[in-house]
Amino acid sequence: MILGRVCGTVxxxxxxxxxEGRKQLVVRAIKPDGSWDGDNYRxxxxxxxxxxxxxVLVEDEGNTARQLLSAPNGPVRSVIVGVxxxxxxxxxxxxxxxxxxxxxxxxxDSPGDA
Numbered sequence: 001m002i003l004g005r006v007c008g009t010v011x012x013x014x015x016x017x018x019x020e021g022r023k024q025l026v027v028r029a030i031k032p033d034g035s036w037d038g039d040n041y042r043x044x045x046x047x048x049x050x051x052x053x054x055x056v057l058v059e060d061e062g063n064t065a066r067q068l069l070s071a072p073n074g075p076v077r078s079v080i081v082g083v084x085x086x087x088x089x090x091x092x093x094x095x096x097x098x099x100x101x102x103x104x105x106x107x108x109d110s111p112g113d114a
Contacts, residue, residue, distance in 0.1 A: 002042070002058040003084070004029050006050055010043055018074045025050065025080065027058055032087050044078040045069065057082035 008026030012019070022045050029040035034055075042058060047068065050056050058078050059065055065079040066072055 001081075002027075002029050002040075002060050002078075003032065003037075003087075004042070004056055004058050005034075006052055006054045006056060006080075007041070009052070016075055018071060018076065019045075022046075023049075027056060027078070027080065030055065032089055034087075042078040044080045045076055046080045048080055048083055050080050050083050055084040055087075056080045057084060 004027035006025050007028045010024035010026060012024075025044055025046050027042050027044050029037040029042075031037045042060060044056075044058055045065070048056075057080070059068065059081045060078045062077045065076045066074050068079050068081065069076060
């Protein structure tokens with residue numbers, strides 16, 4: 001899945017019949033802080049009514065995209081599946097006492113310790 005910002009629309013007078021009536025948007029990948037993530041972009045089918053400037057979640061895998069669109073043979077790879085309201089970043093490794101149920105192993109801990 002890709003986090004991105006809608007930065008353009010696609011208008012095509014001649015296109016595959018699959019795309020008739022489907023909104024296509026250009027989405028450029030971003031990092032969680034909102035900065036561009038390189039020059040990565042996708043042309044996506046929009047199923048959530050997003051628009052220019054929106055931060056969106058993109059499913060970027062053909063089989064999943066076709067399942068979401070109920071189109072087993074559709075020529076599609078990327079689908080906008082959500083509009084992001086807020087991104088909250090936390091400390092990936094909180095300073096908690098060793099032995100607390102955090103899912104992180106403390107110093108000297110190993111998966112085999114009981």
